[in-house]
Amino acid sequence: MSKHIKGVTISQVADAAGVARSSVSRAFTRPEMLSPETVNRIMAAADQLGYRPNHTARALSTGRYGNIALIVPDIANPFFPPMIRAAQMQADSANFCIFLGNTEENGEKEDQLIGRFTGQVEGLILASPRLSDERIWAHAEKLPLVLINRDIPGISSVLIDSSVGVAEAVTHLAKLHHRKMVYISGPPVSWSNRQRQEAFDKTALALGVETATVPTLRPDFESGRKAVEAMLATGATAGIAFDDLTAQGVLTGLAERGISVPADFSLIGCDDVLGSVTYPALTSISSQSSEAGQAAIALLLEMLQTSKHADLRHMIATHLVVRNTTREPHSAVTSG
Amino acid sequence: MSKHIKGVTISQVADAAGVARSSVSRAFTRPEMLSPETVNRIMAAADQLGYRPNHTARALSTGRYGNIALIVPDIANPFFPPMIRAAQMQADSANFCIFLGNTEENGEKEDQLIGRFTGQVEGLILASPRLSDERIWAHAEKLPLVLINRDIPGISSVLIDSSVGVAEAVTHLAKLHHRKMVYISGPPVSWSNRQRQEAFDKTALALGVETATVPTLRPDFESGRKAVEAMLATGATAGIAFDDLTAQGVLTGLAERGISVPADFSLIGCDDVLGSVTYPALTSISSQSSEAGQAAIALLLEMLQTSKHADLRHMIATHLVVRNTTREPHSAVTSG
DNA sequence: ACTTGACATGCAACCGGTTGCATGAAAACT
DNA sequence: AGTTTTCATGCAACCGGTTGCATGTCAAGT
Structure with a gap:
């Protein structure tokens, strides 16, 4: 129906109210400069015409784009x-x-x-x-x-400081008597990935836990699923994935192989974006x-x-959220 | 370090290139109007000064905001x-x-x-x-x-025309010999929900399948999980959820009750946004x-x-994507 | 009554581009 | 050579607001 609609401008309001353009402008931006009656008159005219201040024009003259x-x-x-x-x-x-x-x-x-x-x-x-x-x-x-x-x-x-959360995760797994853990890593360029890898290695070293790393191409479901084979080949009994998406892929890859979580393998994600939405509910490192x-x-x-x-x-703390994907490994049950 | 940075303007470029402002403008918007040498000279000056056209100013004069x-x-x-x-x-x-x-x-x-x-x-x-x-x-x-x-x-x-996909879903379940199905509904104000509910009822009626509906508050995981009890109370052997989030909640609710999917209950989601990411992989109605x-x-x-x-x-077709959350009900296995 | 100040409002320039029209020079025509 | 056309470029108004300064009015100060 209607063509390109021209908005109502400050000039039209000014004419309608019988004032100068600048007064209309001030009525909207600094009404205390004007007498109350004038403001009212302007506002009435503006309402009546359906005037809306033009964001762009305002931005141009003030330099504040909003x-x-x-x-x-x-x-x-x-x-x-x-x-x-x-x-x-x-x-x-x-x-x-x-x-x-x-x-x-x-x-x-x-x-x-x-x-x-x-x-x-x-x-x-x-x-x-x-x-x-x-x-x-x-x-x-x-x-x-x-x-x-x-x-x-x-x-x-x-910055989301994953190091604390990762340390908690490794410690949690160590307490469950896992002796070898694998990190399913994310994009090499990613700052988060480097940080997580470092925290993983450092904590594991401190606790005397054996480690391995499996690389992935992208942080997504498929990468996680495809990483399962290499992950299992490491002989680790527990893994921490770069993020929850990857972890979910791992979860599926394990299920496809009939490997039960957490009975046969413990898994922890990062970011806690899927939370209790997976089944079993994924233990993850919350990163808000x-x-x-x-x-x-x-x-x-x-x-x-x-x-x-x-x-x-601005640093954001992380912490481990334990759900249902971690448990003692079989070896620990028999030996401990 | 630096304060509010004033961008390089068309005037500065014009001065540097020894032309009028309008020529600079044209060099960027309609270079064919200018002689190639002039364009080159202007571009060189612009590059050298690091000029970037100001989106806002352009929008104001052309009325095209981009x-x-x-x-x-x-x-x-x-x-x-x-x-x-x-x-x-x-x-x-x-x-x-x-x-x-x-x-x-x-x-x-x-x-x-x-x-x-x-x-x-x-x-x-x-x-x-x-x-x-x-x-x-x-x-x-x-x-x-x-x-x-x-x-x-x-x-x-x-418009995403879910009716075809929902009809396919109901038909799929009917072929698997489900005799009673439940629709776990979404927001009442939602156009999609009304459309899905209607298609569900209509197809079920045509196929002589018994139906029930369970309401939910919001389309999310928790609503789905909480709906499980009411859903099971209907006695249906299969369900179609308003969306995948709700379906995932249902999946978890069922798992918590030890009800296995698809062995004991068949479930279909809508939108196919989680796809193969759940376990078991959710059968869903793809809606792109x-x-x-x-x-x-x-x-x-x-x-x-x-x-x-x-x-x-613009109508968008939907169709059923069968994965691993649907199967014949027990009753059908014994009777058929 | 005369100055002073306070206050409300208007004027006009400006933000950084775009564009219709005018201008002047070179190219094409007779 | 004289005239017309073509083409590149400049001029200036405009988009819709904002804002420093000037102006006019009215009340307070002496």
Whole structure:
């Protein structure tokens, strides 16, 4: 029916109310500057015409866009939706809108998306970025930037400190008398993966537990399933997977081989995004991705207000959530 | 370190290249209007200064914002991420950016978000909106609008036609000799739920199968788990759940009661968002939410180009994906 | 009554681009 | 050579707001 609809402008309201454009503007932004009657008159006219301030025009003249871009590698990875959701809500409460970008785990696309957002966002949040430190620095020079799950000197970030949770997990398994454990690893470029691997190795070493590592291609269900063969070949009786998706793949791979969890093999995931949704309910390392999303926005907003490129760090603690996928190994039952 | 960074403007580039601002503008938007040498000179200057066109300024003067808002009730519901992702990619390929809004299943918040997006988006996509028809009409009058999973006369929409898939599911179960089936329903306001319930009842009636319905509060894991008791009380030997999340809850509830799937009970989900990720792998009705996301953007872009508020409809077919949660009931094994 | 100040409002420039029209120079035509 | 056409470029207005400063009015101060 109707064609391109021209919005009602400040000028039309001004005419209708018999005032200058600037007064209309002030009626909306600083009403205390105007007499109450004038404000009322303007508001009445505005309501009547159905006036809505134009976000874009306002942004152009003030330089405050009221938008934030959030860029993630893969929306479909269950780690991210809670994070995005929390970020959204936090931004919302400060009257900011969120641009969402999905990079398909691809650094180039990440660059490209950032480019597309310039000139319409006040700040940028990069979650688990795949870009090089250099590129990230370059962007951080032009725009307030907060990283999630990436640690680069001089750039603010929200870090999920998996090391505690991983240590708890290894200790938990050791207490159950597992003598050999395997780490099913994630993307080598991932900061989280490196951190988890290190904590795994370190804790195991301290406890005198034997270790092995099985690499995977991507953090997803299929990779986990395919890793099962190599995992079993290590002779380990328990495993910790890079994330819950991978763990779920492992769970399925084990079931397909008739290997029962936790009776025959103990498994722990990371991120706790599937939680009790699997069966048996997956023991996992909780990492509150939603808190990360919320904190990242809060950090960014703070940087915007103080208008300086601070180098802040927000650490998020993790802890083990024990459910039903861990138990003593057979060897322990007989020997202990 | 650096304060608020002023971007390089067209004027600076113009000065550097010794041309008028308009020429710089044209060099980027319609280079064929300029002599190749001039374009080169301008581009060189722009590169050297690190010029990036300001999206906002451009939007203001052209009226083309290059942005689309996508509003969903709950990002964390696994039905949506694939949809959002597909929408993102489709928008991306047309150089559009996506604003994401999360309404927390709340109609008021939906209204509020839409308001915040006005004046910076060219179009709106509402996925499974909780708003009244009237409110949606009001918004559609001001902005090109596409609905997903909601059917309102006069407004374009992308509809996932579950009826075929549900009919297939009921038929599949009937062929396995199930004589009584239960539908674990979703939100009453949901268009999809009504559609599924109707298809369920109709097909069952046609096949002479006995039916029952169990209500749930929200489409999530817990609701499914809590529905198990009522579900079993119906005496049905098979069930179809409103969505996969609910089905997964049911799966867990059954397992907790020692009821084996599919040996003792057959279960089918909807949306196929968890797919083979559950164990046993869930038989489900595939509904390609990603296709819905892609199609919605395509539709919207088409409306923007033809610049008319067309009333288009895109139907998405569904079909049953049989995995490992359905089998003949005990009664059938003995009797047949 | 005359100055001073406070306050409400208007004027006009500006944010960073885009675009219709005017201009001038070179190319094509007679 | 004189005139018309073509083409590249510049000028200036405009998109819809915001904001520093100027102006006018009215009440308070002396």
